[in-house]
Amino acid sequence: MGMGMTAFDYYRANQEKFLEGLKALLRIPSVSALPEHKADVRRAAQFLADELRGMGLRGVELIEGQEGQNPLVYGEWAEAAGRPTLLLYGHYDVQPPDPLEEWVSPPFEPTVRDGNIYARGAVDDKGQTYLLVKAVEGFLQAEGKLPINVKFLIEGEEEVGGEHIEQYVGRRPERLRCDAALICDTEMFAPELPTLTTGLRGLVYTEVEVRGAAHDLHSGVYGGVAPNPLQGLAHIISGLKGSDHKVRIPGFYRRVRRPSRKEIEAWKRLPFNEKRYLRTEVGSKELVGERGYSVLERTWARPTLEVHGIRGGFTGEGAKTVIPAVATAKISMRLVPEMDPKEVARQFAARVRKLTPRGLTSKVRVLSSAPASVVSTENRYLEAAAKALEEVFKRKTVYTRSGGSIPVAGLLHEKLKIPVVLIGFGLPDDHLHAPNEKFHLPNFYRGIEAVGRYWQRLGE
């Protein structure tokens, strides 16, 4: 504890140490989607719990769920009597790293290049979770106290839509009682532009299995009479979305409303260059999607349907002439406010059934689902966050939505009856869920400072 040292002095003096800590966390391949990484997932939870305990938080523990669920990391500091209590959320699990061959440096060997740290989970969400931890550490180490009370709740099933956190929040709302939640798992609209996210899309993620013959068949001998599950799957997928990019599921758009004129006008003022976005972020020949909606509206406020993978048959090198017995596809839908995940899942299943060609049988399994959420921009927790960001980034904070889904945002808002603040320090080209995921290191450090300033404001 330094003499008269502030948390902010501490942040500046310890950047190198923070980076080493982040690297250690990133080295743990805590891929929640892959059963073979079960032990690594737990190791990442333990790593965070050790850090929380080491810097003086109380009640630090791994909260265990049902058989097979990943632990929640909990820790609190509650000595700022009369000051607000903030629930701090992040997640320590990461997406699978494949395709491995496209990574410039291996996904679990964090490497700094050009001011960025490259690794799976660098920004989503280990880097952004860790910056909350370091922001707390700065206050406790330099000043011996925090300006507000905090409760960490860090989960390990975000990337697989696991139910542990939902069950726990439902079961123990009194332990998690707080005045607002701070979620650090989003991105800035543009480099240097401080951003608060006020809306997220929901998600219904499914697996569709199509079966034909009892076993794989030779396509020469049986081609012409045997039903082909891959062909059937292609027919189903093709029938789920028109060439106008409208989702062709009866009832799908019934509850969809356009955002307010005010919100859409504000989006138009954002520094968005469609050509640059196409070139630097997407990199396809052109952008696609529904006519009559801007890019931002299409990705933030319109529901979509995407195919993530198709399995079945032979995909190795060369030519194998097989009609597979079974084929599966992973298909998800993003939802906007008012859409009901359960209703959408039912509509989807009915449509798949209807599209399944004769001779084949299909089965739909819902792997995860969450409603969309929209946050009001008018409360002190959001306003203080906006000011703190402006203080650090020296620019006016913008309010955006995100096309992604953070189910916990809706969950905390609904179950704990609190405002939810989504601050993010990722950049649009950080390659989330893709090879060469990165975190811009200056944003890591500014993120720590901005969060510290935010808490200071809340504690005033």
Place this chain on the structure above:
Amino acid sequence: MGMGMTAFDYYRANQEKFLEGLKALLRIPSVSALPEHKADVRRAAQFLADELRGMGLRGVELIEGQEGQNPLVYGEWAEAAGRPTLLLYGHYDVQPPDPLEEWVSPPFEPTVRDGNIYARGAVDDKGQTYLLVKAVEGFLQAEGKLPINVKFLIEGEEEVGGEHIEQYVGRRPERLRCDAALICDTEMFAPELPTLTTGLRGLVYTEVEVRGAAHDLHSGVYGGVAPNPLQGLAHIISGLKGSDHKVRIPGFYRRVRRPSRKEIEAWKRLPFNEKRYLRTEVGSKELVGERGYSVLERTWARPTLEVHGIRGGFTGEGAKTVIPAVATAKISMRLVPEMDPKEVARQFAARVRKLTPRGLTSKVRVLSSAPASVVSTENRYLEAAAKALEEVFKRKTVYTRSGGSIPVAGLLHEKLKIPVVLIGFGLPDDHLHAPNEKFHLPNFYRGIEAVGRYWQRLGE
């Protein structure tokens, strides 16, 4: 060499030894489609060459092709002056064994159960190649001579449509000069029913690659504007065939003619039970295909299009929300007589281009192709074969076609100007190209005897 012993005595006395030899050949995982089995492929060729040399054939060698091509196994016996010369064809490469988990016993650990030998390649085509070898061995060991002259030409690229044999036959027709070719790579129409195959479908096997964004994208953040290659592929595939099972490629059916009324009438007399075929061979809810054509006509005399595999995106356990940058599909067409593989490949590529949705680019690569072939039933080589089969199986030989493709049949016929005889001892439920491939052992032994009788007839 036994005193007064005949080849047929030798066959009967050596069944156990023949089975051990076959097992040794089946243990070599000579999967030509998988580069990691390159050495195994060569080992299988060497195994056969050693056998041919050991039993007294002349000019035995591994004929090498271009870099990367698998060797042809050659060996001859030319001492039956004035008697016909038969080219004996088989292939020593096999299909990939996946999906491995569906095999009751491992694909490269040949196992006898209920009178069948189970292994990848058991019937296609190691077992049927090896019975030609053993038939020759019987004559040479027991009688010191063959009733006719033979030239073995055994290839190792049949399952991948490799070009080595085509190049070699084109380059060295004089070395392969013969009066007829015997191909042992087909099946019997029904158990106990001796069968000669008089027609094969052709093949155009392609790989279609579809590209969208420059790298994998998060489907939450970019869903709604990024083109999805899997979706595009589904659209393309769905557009290639109608729900009436007609291939929807302009010009595709232009050259297709129905078989003669006489041939179709003969097919109607074959012992074929559609219900039983559905139940025991296909095992789907129902058979599909073009209306107005029987099952035999649909599989033997109608062109088809099938998808064999789709690769791209995430197909592991759980939920990964990715829009892949690239997706590929393996798609093949079976051709009937008069259809030109080059023309079909062009028509296909044009149709794929046309079906490719905006924002995506597609590329078609032809991996292999061969025309269909039809053999006349009126020549002494076919007639002698029919009689020899009747002698062994005690039933009248039937003439059928096959839906599969054996490009070498057309090749030998065209380049060497000879009749091609297709004898096969496989059974309809032998699971070619699928898990649990088998060869009915009584057919292995009767195959050896039938081929021996055939040569004896030709030598009379």
